[in-house]
Every structure is written in structure tokens, then in C-alpha cells.
Amino acid sequence: MSNSKPTILVQLDTDAQPSVFDGVVAVDAGVDHLFRHASVTPDNVRDLVYGALFTRGPADLRQTALFVGGSNVAAGEAVLETIKETFFGPFRVSVLFDANGANTTAAAAALAALTSVGGSLDGAHAVVLPATGPVGQRVARLLSRLGASVSIGSRDLGRAQSLAERLRNTTGGRFEAFTGGDPAQLNATIAKASVVVAAGPEGAQVLSAALWQGRSDLRVVVDLNAVPPLGVEGIEATDKNVERHGARAWGALGVGGLKMKIHKKAVKALFNANDTILDAEEVLELGRDLV
Structure with a gap:
């Protein structure tokens, strides 16, 4: 500079x-x-x-x-x-x-998932729950940009359906809605997932160990909650692409290290030109070589 x-x-x-x-x-x-x-x-x-x-x-x-x-x-x-x-x-x-760190956190989560599945999400089925918060919305959007079909979860099915429709209209991606408050629906959705990202509020468990451990198709689980109880039972906050019960696991602190690298790189990138707008997709691209 x-x-x-x-x-x-x-x-x-x-x-x-x-x-x-x-x-x-x-x-x-x-x-x-x-x-x-x-x-x-x-x-x-x-x-x-x-x-x-x-x-x-x-x-x-x-x-x-x-x-x-x-x-x-x-x-x-x-x-x-x-x-x-x-x-x-x-x-x-x-x-x-990057209000509330939403873009840098979402980019880090999406790139963590991408790395853990070998560099391609084409044809993957991703689940984001709950997806209707600021970070969850951006994670869903970015996973779709990377090639995944995405299931949008929320306790309020109407909110999930509204978000799925909006994302379909704005990105052209593949989104479906489900309610995380229905155990049977949650179980069926997780059963077909290869990627799960938990983007819930602090101190709230959104996924029990029984629902994800041992799933043959599940390749990566990302939990963005660092406050006990963690969002995904059986994940440690410090996990960084470690193997847990057949899937690669990322905890909030493991993702957080990547988020910090992306944040700093994004600030530096601002001074390369005078006409750059760094929103979620642009922040994602900046982070690709940092994982």
C-alpha cells in the first residue's frame, strides 16, 4: 500500500x-x-x-x-x-x-466445505440450517454459486420457502425449503446431504449427533456456533477439517481462522482500484487461495 x-x-x-x-x-x-x-x-x-x-x-x-x-x-x-x-x-x-461479519464468515464456511469435498461442489446436496439468518442466507447463496443444490432450513417453513424462492430468482440456483422443527423432515433432509452447515444462533444446538453421525453420503459438517452448547453435537469448536464419524468436521474456531485471513485480504484488496464493491460473491473469490 x-x-x-x-x-x-x-x-x-x-x-x-x-x-x-x-x-x-x-x-x-x-x-x-x-x-x-x-x-x-x-x-x-x-x-x-x-x-x-x-x-x-x-x-x-x-x-x-x-x-x-x-x-x-x-x-x-x-x-x-x-x-x-x-x-x-x-x-x-x-x-x-461485512456487517456482523456475515460475508467473510459465509465465505469461509463455503470454502471450508469446498476444500473438504475435494475442490468441487458440482452435484452436491448441501443443507443449511437455520438458513434464514444473515450468515445462513449467504452460506446458502455461496454454496449454490459453487455448484451445490441447497436445502434451506428454518423452524418457520414459510420463511424458508420465501428465502428459497428469492434465491432461485436472484441466482438461478437450485433451492428447496424444509422445516427444521419437524424431526422426520429434518432426518430425511440430512439423509440425502453431502454437506451440512449449521449457522444458528449462539448457544443453540440445531443438529444432534444421532442425526448426522454415520451417514454414508455425508462428507462435511460445518458448525459456526462457538458458544456451548454448540450447533452440531459431536463437533468441537476447534475442529479444522478433521475426520469425525466418517465426515470432515469444521468448528467455529477452525472456520474463524480462515474468516480472519479473508477479512484482512479483502481490506487490502480495496486499495487496488477505486470502483470495487466487495459483497458475498466477491469476498468468496478473494478467499479461494487461502484455504
Whole structure:
């Protein structure tokens, strides 16, 4: 990052306090200056973006970038859309969207699965449960991009069906919905899975050992919950592509190491150009050579 102008990352956080985690990652990624703003909304973000656009000439705008974060992913998505609408002509800077770590975590989970099945998900059947949260939605989307057909799980079948339809329409991928609250339906869905990703809330078990252990077709299980009880019974948080009961296992901390590498690489990539938007798919591509 050595150019005539120092690199500046403007952290736009929708929470009342900017994320310390995201700030530390930015510093460790080598950003020269970090400007942190809290309580960012679509209504107040335009002036912040204008400040980033109009203080440097077009040739130097690649040295300025934006990071959209915060714990509320939907709020961050609204801010991102306003940012994109604010850009015009050559007046634009690169943006990384990673509210609540959703994109980097989902990319790491999808790449962990891809690695464990030998580098190809073409024809694989993946299950994501629950899939209707911010991380689960992105994991489902990315697994489909990598070639898998994906079963969308939720205790609310209507939410699962709505998400499956939306993902089919936006990606052209193969998605079906099921309810994880129905033991028989959950068992039948896991029985045909080659990949399972648990993206549930902290401290909530979504898959018992009896439902996944010993399944002949199951090749990889990824659990993104690090808080006991873990999301998948029989997986350790530190598991990193280890064999457990015939499947390759990844725990939240095992995935987390890859997520951190992807996050840092994404921050560095912002300064390669002034017109890059890093959302889930772009973050996934950046992480392919890091597994």
C-alpha cells in the first residue's frame, strides 16, 4: 500500500459504537489511517461519502475506501445501497460490506466445505440450517454459486420457502425449503446431504449427533456456533477439517481462522482500484487461495 497518498479506510458502522473488532482487523491489514463513524444511516451517510470523494483527485481515490459494518445486517445493506447511489462518474471509492461479519464468515464456511469435498461442489446436496439468518442466507447463496443444490432450513417453513424462492430468482440456483422443527423432515433432509452447515444462533444446538453421525453420503459438517452448547453435537469448536464419524468436521474456531485471513485480504484488496464493491460473491473469490 505504498503510494503517494496514504491509504484511508472510512469505517461506517450502523451501531452506536463502531466495532473495535473491525477496526483492529483494518489496522492489522495495513491501513495507514482509519476513520470510524457510528450510528450511520442511509439518511446521514451521503455527506460522509462526499467527504471521501471530494478531498482527493480521481487519480488518488483508489487510496480511499469504505467499510460498511455493524451488528444489523439489514441496516448495513440499506447503507450500502445509498452509498452506491451516491457515486457518480469517476467519483467513487471501493467498498467492503461485512456487517456482523456475515460475508467473510459465509465465505469461509463455503470454502471450508469446498476444500473438504475435494475442490468441487458440482452435484452436491448441501443443507443449511437455520438458513434464514444473515450468515445462513449467504452460506446458502455461496454454496449454490459453487455448484451445490441447497436445502434451506428454518423452524418457520414459510420463511424458508420465501428465502428459497428469492434465491432461485436472484441466482438461478437450485433451492428447496424444509422445516427444521419437524424431526422426520429434518432426518430425511440430512439423509440425502453431502454437506451440512449449521449457522444458528449462539448457544443453540440445531443438529444432534444421532442425526448426522454415520451417514454414508455425508462428507462435511460445518458448525459456526462457538458458544456451548454448540450447533452440531459431536463437533468441537476447534475442529479444522478433521475426520469425525466418517465426515470432515469444521468448528467455529477452525472456520474463524480462515474468516480472519479473508477479512484482512479483502481490506487490502480495496486499495487496488477505486470502483470495487466487495459483497458475498466477491469476498468468496478473494478467499479461494487461502484455504
